[in-house]
Amino acid sequence: MNVTRALFRTASTFALWALIAGGLHALNVIGPRTWVLEFQAGPSSSLLEKLGAIVQSAAIEGFGFLAVGLFLALAALGLARLLPHWRRDEQGSGYAAALILCAGAFFGWTELAWLAEDALAFLTRAQVLALDATGFCAFLVGLVVYDLLTRRCPWAPRASEANALGSLGGAILSAWVALWIVKSGDEGWRDPALLALAGVAVFASVPLAGALARLFDWPLTRLCQRVRRGPLLPRFLVVVAWLLLLGCGAWSVLRWELSPLRKAPNYATLAPRPAGAGPNVVFVTVDTLRADHLGCYGYPRPTSPFIDSLAAEGTRCADASAAASWTKPATGTILTGLYPSRHGALYHGSMLSLPEGEQTLAQAFQERGWVTAGFVANPNLKRVFGFDRGFDLYFDSPVEDTVTLACLRGTWFGGLLMKLLRHQFNWNYENDIVRVNQEVLPWLEKNHAQRFFLYVHYIDPHIPYDPPARYREEFAGEHGAVLFNERMRKVGIDLYDGEIRYSDDGLKTLVEKLKELGAWENTLFVLTSDHGEEFFEHEVLGHGFSLYQEVVHVPLILRGPGVPAGAVLASPVQILDLPATLLALAGTGRERLGDGNSFHARLAQAGERTEEGREQEELHYLESEFGQDDSNHRAFVFSGLRMGPWKLVLTEENQFFPPSDPRYGREALYDLSADPAERKNLFLGAEHEDLVRKLLEKLRTHSKFLQEQGFRDVPPAALTPEVEAGMRALGYLGGEEGQ
Numbered sequence: 001m002n003v004t005r006a007l008f009r010t011a012s013t014f015a016l017w018a019l020i021a022g023g024l025h026a027l028n029v030i031g032p033r034t035w036v037l038e039f040q041a042g043p044s045s046s047l048l049e050k051l052g053a054i055v056q057s058a059a060i061e062g063f064g065f066l067a068v069g070l071f072l073a074l075a076a077l078g079l080a081r082l083l084p085h086w087r088r089d090e091q092g093s094g095y096a097a098a099l100i101l102c103a104g105a106f107f108g109w110t111e112l113a114w115l116a117e118d119a120l121a122f123l124t125r126a127q128v129l130a131l132d133a134t135g136f137c138a139f140l141v142g143l144v145v146y147d148l149l150t151r152r153c154p155w156a157p158r159a160s161e162a163n164a165l166g167s168l169g170g171a172i173l174s175a176w177v178a179l180w181i182v183k184s185g186d187e188g189w190r191d192p193a194l195l196a197l198a199g200v201a202v203f204a205s206v207p208l209a210g211a212l213a214r215l216f217d218w219p220l221t222r223l224c225q226r227v228r229r230g231p232l233l234p235r236f237l238v239v240v241a242w243l244l245l246l247g248c249g250a251w252s253v254l255r256w257e258l259s260p261l262r263k264a265p266n267y268a269t270l271a272p273r274p275a276g277a278g279p280n281v282v283f284v285t286v287d288t289l290r291a292d293h294l295g296c297y298g299y300p301r302p303t304s305p306f307i308d309s310l311a312a313e314g315t316r317c318a319d320a321s322a323a324a325s326w327t328k329p330a331t332g333t334i335l336t337g338l339y340p341s342r343h344g345a346l347y348h349g350s351m352l353s354l355p356e357g358e359q360t361l362a363q364a365f366q367e368r369g370w371v372t373a374g375f376v377a378n379p380n381l382k383r384v385f386g387f388d389r390g391f392d393l394y395f396d397s398p399v400e401d402t403v404t405l406a407c408l409r410g411t412w413f414g415g416l417l418m419k420l421l422r423h424q425f426n427w428n429y430e431n432d433i434v435r436v437n438q439e440v441l442p443w444l445e446k447n448h449a450q451r452f453f454l455y456v457h458y459i460d461p462h463i464p465y466d467p468p469a470r471y472r473e474e475f476a477g478e479h480g481a482v483l484f485n486e487r488m489r490k491v492g493i494d495l496y497d498g499e500i501r502y503s504d505d506g507l508k509t510l511v512e513k514l515k516e517l518g519a520w521e522n523t524l525f526v527l528t529s530d531h532g533e534e535f536f537e538h539e540v541l542g543h544g545f546s547l548y549q550e551v552v553h554v555p556l557i558l559r560g561p562g563v564p565a566g567a568v569l570a571s572p573v574q575i576l577d578l579p580a581t582l583l584a585l586a587g588t589g590r591e592r593l594g595d596g597n598s599f600h601a602r603l604a605q606a607g608e609r610t611e612e613g614r615e616q617e618e619l620h621y622l623e624s625e626f627g628q629d630d631s632n633h634r635a636f637v638f639s640g641l642r643m644g645p646w647k648l649v650l651t652e653e654n655q656f657f658p659p660s661d662p663r664y665g666r667e668a669l670y671d672l673s674a675d676p677a678e679r680k681n682l683f684l685g686a687e688h689e690d691l692v693r694k695l696l697e698k699l700r701t702h703s704k705f706l707q708e709q710g711f712r713d714v715p716p717a718a719l720t721p722e723v724e725a726g727m728r729a730l731g732y733l734g735g736e737e738g739q
Contacts, residue, residue, distance in 0.1 A: 003077060006073060006077065006095060007070060007073045007074070007077075010069050010070070010072065010073035010076075010099065011066050011069035011070040011073060012066075012069075012238070012242075013069065014065040014066060014068055014069025014072075015062045015063065015065055015066035015069060015245060016062070016238065016241045016242070016245065017065075018061040018062050018064070018065035018066075018412070018413070019058055019059075019061060019062035019241065019244065019245050019248070020241070021061070022057060022058050022060070022061025022062065022065075022411060022412060022413075023054065023057070023058035023061070023248075025057075025061075025411075025412070026053070026054040026057035026058060026061075026407075026410070026411070027054055029410060030050050030053050030054050030057070030410070031050065031054075033045065033050070036049055036050060036053045036403060036406055037400070037401040037402070037403070037406050038379075038401045038406060038409075038426060038427070049403070052251070052255060052403060053403050053406065053407055055248050055251050055252065056248075056251070056252045056255065056256075056403060056404060056407040057407045057410060057411050058245075058248045059245070059248035059249045059251070059252040060252070060407055060408060060411045060413055060414060061411050061412060061413050062245045062248065062249070063245070063249055064411070064413030064414075064416070064417075065412075065413055068106070068413070068416070071106075072099060072102045072103050072106060073099065075098075075102040075140075076095055076098035076099035076101075076102045077095065077098070079098040079101070079102060079140070079144070080094040080095045080097070080098040083098075083144070085151070085160075093160060093161060093224065094160050096160070096161045096164075096224070097147075097160035097161050097163065097164035098164075100161065100164040100165055100168055101140065101143045101144060101147060101164050101167070101168065102140060104139075104143055104168040104171065104172075105136055105137075105139035105140035105142075105143055106136055106139075108139050108143075108171075108172070108175070109132070109135040109136050109138075109139045110416055110419050110420060111419075112175075113132070113135070113419045113420065114419070116131060116135060117422060118484055119483045119484050119487070120483065120487065121487055121488045121491065121492065122465065122487070122488070122491040122492060122495055123422070125421070125423075128420075128421060128422050129421075132420050142171070143167060143168065143171055146167050146170070146171050146206070146209070147163060147164055147167040149203075149206045149209075150163055150166055150167040150170065150206055150209040150210050150213060151163050153206065153207055153209075153210030153211075153213075154210075155210050155211060155214050156210040156213050156214065157213055157214055157217035159217055159220065159221060161216075161220050161224065162213045162214070162216045162217040162220050162221075163213045165212070165213065165216045165220065166209045166210060166211070166212035166213025166214070166215070166216055167209050167213065169209065169212045170205045170206065170208050170209025170210075170212060171205075171209070173205055173208070174201055174202040174204075174205035175202075177198075177201045177205070178198035178199075178201050178202055179198075181194055181197050181198045181201060182194050182195065182198050252404075255403065255404070256404055257402040257403065257404045257405075258402070258404055258405065259402075259430070264438070264442075265438070265439050265442050265443075266442070267393070267442050267443045267446050267447075268446065269446045269447055270371045270373075270392050270393065270446075270447055270450070271371075271392075272371075272450050273369045273370070273371060273450065273451070274369055275369075275451070276368065276369040276451065277587055278368075278370075278451060278586045278587040278588065279451075279522045279523055279524045279560060279561045279586060279587075280448075280451060280452050280453070280454070280519055280522060280523040280524065281365065281370070281452075281453045281454070281523070281524045281526070281582055281586055282454045282456070282510075282514070282523055282524070282525045282526070283361075283453070283454065283455045283456070283526045283582065284455075284456050284457075284458070284507065284510070284525070284526065284527045284528075285331065285334060285455075285456070285457045285458070285528055285529060285530055286458050286460065286461075286503055286507075286527065286528075286529050286555075287327060287377070287378055287457065287458060287459045287460070287461075287462045287529065287530055287531075288459075288461055288462040288463075288529065288530070288531065288532065288533050288543060289461065289500065289503070289529035289532065289554065289555060290529075290532035290533055290550065290553070290554075290555075291320070291529075291532065291553050291554055291555040291556075292553070293496070293497060293500055294307055294308070294500070294555055295307075295308045296308040296311035296312075296316055296555075296557070297316075297318070297555065301475065301497055302501070303475075303497045303500040303501050303504065304500060304501070304504045305504060306504045306505070306507055306508040306511075307504055307507065307527065307555075307557065310507075310511075310525065310527065310557050310559050311557045311559075312565075312566055313559045313565055313566070314525070314557055314558050314559025314560065314563045314564075314565060314566075314567075315557070315558050315559075315563050315564050315565075315567040315568070315569055315603050315606050316555075316556070316557050316567075316568050316569070317556035317557070317558075317568075317569045317573050318568055318569065318570045319553070319570065319571065319572040319573065320528065320553070320554050320555070320556035320572075320573050320574070320575060321552050321553060321554070321572065321573070321574050321575065321620050321622065321642060322529070322530060322531050322532075322551075322552045322553075322554045322575050323339060323340055323574070323575055323576050323621075323622065323623070324340050324531065324552075324622070324623060324624040325531050325532075325543050325544050325545070325546065325547055325551040325552055325624040325626070325638075326530075326531055326543050326544035326624065326626050327378050327380045327381070327530050327531065328345045328346070328347070328348065328350070328380045328381070328385075329343075329345055329346050329623070329624065329625070330530040330531050330575070331345075331378075331380075331381055331387070331457065331530045332344075332345035332352050332387075333575060333576055334361075334528070334530065334575060334578065334579070335352070335360050335361050335362065335387065335455070335579070336352070336354065336358065336359075336360050336361065336579065336593070336594045337361065337576060337577070337578075337579040337580055337592075337593035337594030337595060337596035338354075338355070338358065338576075338594035338595050338596075339576065339595050339621060339623065339706060339710070340623050340624075340625075341623060341706035341707075341710040341711070341712050342355060342594070342595060342706060342709060342710040342711070343594075343710075343711065344710065344711025344712070345385065345386075345387075346625050346633075346712075347625065347627065347633040347634075348380065348627070348630065348633065349385075349630070350385070351385050351386045352385055352386035352387050352389070353386065353711045354389070355709065355710070355711075358594055359390065359593075360389050360390045361390070361453075361455075361579040361582065361583070361593060362374065362389065362390030362391045362453060362455065363389060363390030364390070364579075364583055364588065364590065364593060365390070365453035365583075365586070365588075366390050366391075366392065366453075368588050369451065370451050370452055370453040370586075371392055371447060371450055371451070371452045371453070372390060372391045372392050372393075372452070372453045372454075372455075373391060373392060373393040373394070373395075373443055373447070373452065373453075373454050373455070374387075374388065374391040374393070374394045374395065374396075374454075374455040374456075374457075375395045375398070375436055375439055375440050375443075375454075375455070375456050375457070376394075376395070376396050376455075376456075376457040377398050377399075377431050377432075377435075377436050377457060377458055377459035378457055378459050378462070379396070379427070381396060381457060382396045382397075383396050391455075393443065395439055395443075398431055398435045398436050398438075398439055399427040399430045399431040399435060400427065401426065401427055405425045405426060405427075408425040409424070409425050409426065424464070428459075428462075428464055428466075429464070429466060431459055432458075432459070432460050432502070432506075433458045433460050433502065433503050433506030433507075434506060434509075436456065436458055436459075436506075437506055437509055437510060440454070440456055440510065441509075441510070441513050444513055444514065444517060444519075445513075445517065448514075448517040448518075448519045456510070457530075458503060458506065460499050460500075460502060460503045460506070461496050461499030461500050461502075461503060461533075463533075463542065465492060465495035465496050465498070465499055466495070466499075467495060467498035467499045467501070467502045468502060471498035471499070471501050471502045472494075472495060472498050474498060474501065475494045475495070475497040475498045475501065476494050477490065477491075477494050479491065485536050485539075485541075488535075488536070488541055489535045489536045489541070492535055492541065493535055496533065496535075507527070511525070522560075522561065523560055524558070524559075524560035524561055524562070524563070524582065524585055524586060525558070525559045525560050526556075526557070526558050526559075526578070526582060527555065527556070527557045527558075528554055528555060528556045528557075528575060528578065529554040529555055530554070531543050531544075531551050531552065531554065532549075532550050532551045532552065532553060532554060533550065533551065534546065534548065534550045534551055535550070537550050537677065538550070538678070539656070539657075540656060544624065544626035544636060545626065545636050545654075545656060546636070546638065546654075547622050547624060547638045547640050547649050548678055549672070549676065549677075549678060552622060554575065556573065556575070556578070558585070558603065560585075561585070562585045562587075562600070562603075563585065563603060564603065564604065564606055567603075567606035568606060569599075569602060569603060569606040570606075571602065572618070572620060572642060572644070573599050573602070574596075574620040574621075574642075576594075576595060576596045576620075576621075577596040577597055577598065577599050578596070579593045579594065579596055580592050580593040580594075580596040580597055580598040581596075581598040581599050581600050581603070583598070584598035584600040585598075585600050585603075618643070618644070619641055619642070619643055619698060619702075620641060620642040620643075621639075621640070621641045621699075621702050622638070622639065622640040622641060622642070622649070623638065623639045623640070623706075624636070624637070624638050625637045625638075628655075632655075634652075634653055635653060635654075635655040636653060636654055636655060636656075637651070637652040637653040637654075638650065638651055638652070638654075639652075639699060639703065640699070641695060641698060641699050641702070642672075643695065643698075645671055645672045645673035645674075646669065646670070646671060646672070646691065646695065647669070647670045647672055647678075648667075648668070648669050648683075648692070648695040648696070648699065649667070649668045649669075649670075650666060650667055650699065651664075651665075651666050651667075651668075652666070665681075665683075667683045668681045668683055669681060669682045669683040669685075669688060669691075669692060669695075670682065
């Protein structure tokens with residue numbers, strides 16, 4: 001076979017079929033959409049914008065699979081020349097057979113790359129590419145060996161293409177059965193018996209592969225004979241398709257935009273307000289920041305030298321609890337002082353709402369003469385969801401999505417790249433603290449002369465943990481040959497700590513600007529987080545999946561006028577009370593906002609043990625409802641409360657650990673003073689029966705308040721029939737309503 005002709009025909013076939021199929025797929029997917037871009041808001045995308053996205057998608061599919069076809073053709077030519085039985089193939093085409101196996105290896109590795117990502121998470125880009133090359137070669141060797149075994153079956157045909165296709169079909173079936181076998185046991189790949197059984201299944205499938213090859217022999221023979229007589233499609237259709245591909249490509253090149261970075265900002269000075277007493281207020285939330293990964297909270301690694309210095313200059317709250325375990329509900333509480341069910345921002349697409357007579361923290365400052373500005377990096381907080389209420393300026397797009405990125409995410413070729421490169425083609429990678437500061441600092445330069453309230457929400461160190469090389473290297477540990485969850489935990493923590501250190505430097509840049517502008521000494525500076533992050537302390541990586549301390553214990557540091565220096569408030573506080581506390585410290589005369597009450601008086605007594613009895617009775621309520629995608633917003637539903645060291649949690653839904661399973665259950669009680677890691681569930685202990693009854697009644701009363709006075713379309717977890725039935729079965733609830 002002519003090499004050039006083989007390469008062109010193979011690559012052309014891949015490209016043109018991908019162009020046609022990909023274009024139709026894009027039309028079907030993009031056409032009905034309201035918006036083309038991720039986290040887009042406002043008016044619907046125009047017909048022209050949708051048409052442009054469809055054209056770019058078709059071009060990406062066509063030229064992407066052109067490259068795939070060329071690669072597979074080169075690999076097949078090399079393989080066909082390497083193996084003797086294909087070189088001397090008397091019936092059929094050795095090249096076609098090699099192409100089938102090469103395609104099977106490539107797409108097979110792509111489909112199972114998630115296994116490699118589970119086993120070897122958080123690799124560098126070079127390591128990922130090396131793993132892809134190794135995986136493709138390993139799959140190809142396996143398929144070649146499997147094909148050799150298939151050819152030995154007495155009923156296998158002589159034609160190479162039929163044998164290769166039968167081998168590929170048998171290999172796919174055997175791989176599916178082997179994976180099912182391995183996943184059926186609790187130990188998975190660690191169970192030698194399951195691995196042995198999976199191997200037996202693979203070899204047992206060889207006779208079936210031979211039968212499939214015999215089945216494919218007749219139609220493939222006829223197809224090959226037809227191809228030898230001439231092209232399957234008229235030449236003019238091929239020319240038209242190529243012209244269409246080139247036209248789509250030219251359109252896409254002119255509009256290609258991979259980087260979503262904006263131009264340098266140019267902010268105006270906000271209209272001045274009447275002069276008044278009170279400091280500037282800078283309120284910083286660092287997304288996903290665990291308290292126990294900061295030096296001032298006892299962490300041994302040097303993740304936070306600057307944050308530690310802030311804590312030394314101000315007051316550190318040692319035991320602060322977020323209202324929820326993921327961004328939208330937790331930040332809604334940060335900005336309103338309302339419980340999540342009271343402000344309604346519970347799900348990914350839900351709005352921040354206010355009960356009649358309530359206002360946001362920004363509105364409270366604005367009403368009293370502060371100019372207000374908000375800069376947020378997490379798209380869950382965009383103005384379209386109502387989080388801009390009360391801000392004179394609200395900037396929610398440090399990094400925007402682009403049509404090119406949206407098309408890459410939505411195409412088949414883009415999906416291949418995301419699996420092979422472990423790169424998501426979205427705004428996450430450039431949406432860091434440096435980029436947000438590029439917006440915040442110019443605004444400060446124009447507005448520092450007047451009294452201001454500034455809210456900044458940085459998204460680092462949220463996943464993907466991808467710190468710059470310097471910070472990655474600083475915290476990279478030697479972990480040996482660890483795989484799966486253990487690798488995710490150890491290497492994930494290294495990268496997470498690098499992200500924190502990167503954020504620490506970004507915070508230093510912000511404060512240095514305040515000092516440079518002469519505003520620092522008259523600024524009340526507050527640092528907290530919306531939630532923390534789990535690293536398999538309870539079998540999960542991430543947040544939103546529980547109410548364990550890893551995700552609800554957040555840092556809280558205050559520094560500035562009215563805040564004691566070098567103090568530690570050891571007693572528990574809740575972030576729900578923080579907005580009211582800031583209003584009180586700023587001298588507004590308000591000590592309550594939403595459902596929260598100021599704890600500024602306790603700050604003044606930090607380090608003293610004057611409130612011990614009151615703290616034992618103070619109740620801090622928790623709630624969280626989370627879904628990994630839009631298919632189910634309530635895959636993880638919890639409610640709970642803290643009373644001193646005691647913590648009660650009720651689970652309505654948990655996709656990972658179903659509460660209906662007796663191994664997990666719906667109820668948990670922990671004594672955080674004796675068991676800070678929450679390993680010993682005391683709920684069923686007879687000695688705690690009175691305490692459990694008391695906490696349950698408090699939680700049910702609170703849940704009724706949320707249902708009656710909030711923005712909910714379903715009852716809170718503590719009021720669901722399943723939870724109440726469980727309580728009655730355990731003897732904690734009587735038969736009378738409200739008991």
